[in-house]
Amino acid sequence: MSVQHYSLVVNGELKRVATHPMARLLDVLRCDLLLTGTKEGCGEGECGACSVLLNGELVNSCLIPVAQADGAEIETVEGLGANEQLHAVQRAFLECGGAQCGMCTPGMLVASAHLLRKNPHPDLAAIREGLNGNLCRCTGYMRIFEAVERAVTSVGEERA
């Protein structure tokens, strides 16, 4: 298949890439746009390390051909914090020990931010469910749950 041109809005910036239609969105982000924050853990939609938001929906970027993302808005971990300011979930992960080796962390953060956007006050069951597509081998998830709970509180406080 021949190389084609695609445009994506990644973390608010318009990006153009020339690549094969079946190139994985994950590779486009990592190799063409040099946004290496998004990770590959399995390449088959199981681990969630490659999670990004595509038009606001949580997807595994290893399963998305770039052709399917043409014209879409993409958000990655690099886009979570604005202006050197950590996003509430990033800060909470840092404080609660939600990141150990850090390999699941970008995907986990994107999934957490997505969860909080859809449901600003998730209970523990909703947090467990919201993150069930993101595997972590280091933490046993407890610190991650605590981090999301703390992010809920701190977002609430910031608003108040």
Place this chain on the structure above:
Amino acid sequence: MGQERIVGKPVLRKEGVAKVCGRAQYIDDLTLPEMLYGATVRSSIARGRILGIEFGVGVPWDEFVIVTATDIPGENEIALINHDWPCLAAEFVNHPEEPIALLAHPDRHLLPKAVAAVRVTYEEWPAVFSMEESERADPVVWGKDNVFKSFLMEKGDVDAMWSQADRVVEGEYATGAQEHLYIENNGAIAAYSADEGLTVWGSLQCPFYVHKSLVKMTGLPEEKVRIVQVETGGAFGGKEDYPSMIGAHAALLAMKSGKPVKIVYDRAEDMAATTKRHPSRVRHRTAVTSDGKLLGAEIEIALDGGAYSTLSATVLSRATIHAGGPYHWPNIRVRSKALATNYPPHGAFRGFGAPQSLFAIERHMDHIAEALGIAPDELRRRNLLKPGQTTTTGQLIQEDIDLERLMDRALAESDYHAKRERFARENAGARMKKKGIGLAAFLHGSGFTGSGERYLNSLAAMDVTAEGKARVLVSSTEFGQGTNTILCQIAAETLGIDYDAVEMGPPDTSVVPNTGPTVASRTSMVVGKLVHSAAVGLKKTLLASGLLHEGYATDEFVLAARTYVTQHGTLRAESRYEAPPGVHWDDQQYRGEAYAAYAWAVYVAEVTVDMATYGVVVDDFVAVQEVGRVLNPVLATGQIEGGVAQGIGWALYEKVVWGRGRMQNNQMTNYIIPTSQDIPPIRVFFEERPLGHGAYGAKGIGELPMDGPAPAILNAIAHATGKQFDCVPLLPEDMFRAMTVGEPAQEAVVL
């Protein structure tokens, strides 16, 4: 304890901001100019002779760099303990997925097709796929008798003791292979030039292991080989030995091509080709009195080491020493052996042999309790080690330990007694869901076994940067467990300066001294102590120089350090390992101080078993432990929780399915680890006592939590169902078979 400003506080992870921003650079995030991508051609059979390698049509082979064993400049060996593990198979293969040839090309998308086009022809030989076949030594696939290593450890007079027994209880226990499943696969980049020598960057635990191995394999002088650890996305022991292999492969391709080469495995290759936890079979025969006193035991341990010896001897050693659990044995004999088979080599995995033998003893204790009609907690209570008693190696317990107190706390936090009684009552009337609660008591030795630390002779250093920041120089690496953070905490505490004024030196063998490998729960205790004394040295020098005066603030320290560097060029202090007083070890008899300190724990698991689906849900998990001083409560709690989750996986989810020596389910789709919805609340408690030999009283912590979950869960399942299962993993299909057909839960999974 309690006076410290930084030690014991939940300071933020050193590299944490980089990790939560996605800025941390892992091996696959790095690209060098003109870099090629490497791939590996692997054996498709378990055992045989290589007859030929053909490069099939349809691939522009002249564009590829091709390496086989004949290109190896030095020894064709991955250097660990023995000299049996080839870097590339030359004439024979001994397991499926054994590396035979290497390919590199600028376009990584061309590699899979090229690998598939390489045809290796073999004369296939009979292979060994079980420990029982290996014991029969027909065929002999390794050495003279398929035995990598054996130990005999004896205390008291075992033969004379049986006559005093009221009861003799026997049991056999088995555990399966376990895949590390770090979320980041193995990977390395190598670059070579005749002038600068060889540099390998990698996802790895032990830079100097890789260094030693590559010096041998390349024949280059030591100073021409440089190993740099980059951010490492989980390891759990799985990046202790294998990075020497993948690093060697990248190095060979780089040396042949003159270009940098990256090899990063995909998940399927990583799972099929790299090491796993040793499968085990442990037999117990125990003499007890009718009131539950352990008189003595005979224990036989067999580990499946796979095709090459790698680290099996040391894994076996730890399994042997931990075989008696945290109990006082007047008499005990442990015979153990690590056997060769034709699976890919099994290697280091968190716990390193201890989870296997502790699973056996902790299931066995429940069997003894049942045989005697004594409650499981009470049987343990009557036999837990006390200060003044000796361990199975004859090590005198000098620490003021109180294991009964640990047990009391675990039982109280889990509401064990009330639940034990209530579940038994309710289960009698329940048909679909039965509940159970079970416990496990255990210990884990901190640091290398026996004389290991003395042989390692580790060196740590501290220096200061041009900006006047203190810098920790060690080869201990960060892969999620918190090395960077705790070592900087110890340094900052000791120097009397802010945590932010201390940084880690690069984990680069050309910069840091050899502090030994990052394994065996040795970092906080052994390396922490070295960092502490190096910090003391640094401080002394500064005070003696007159640039700094007692009672200083951080900015005064920074200014003095900066001035010192301007005046003298460098400021550096070193510290070398010294064995703690009274630590003696006899390698021949396996007697003496096996470890400078032990961590102790009692875990309780509560489960629900669905009698229709045979699914097991862990509802609650209590983990009480004494690990000496807790250096960072958030990190320590995270270590315990993560280890418990891996233990739950090992017990209930993670089954490696083998077919003629090859892992068949080498995908995350069908090798299942616990998700966020499978893990119970894990409630972690520390009985904090600064009893360790490490700085500020720390002991090891990282491996301990892997030891307890599997036996606690299986004990709970026995309580729930009234049936005894003595093998892990225990998946619903295993339980179904045992409950309905009456077959043993563990069938041979060899096809």
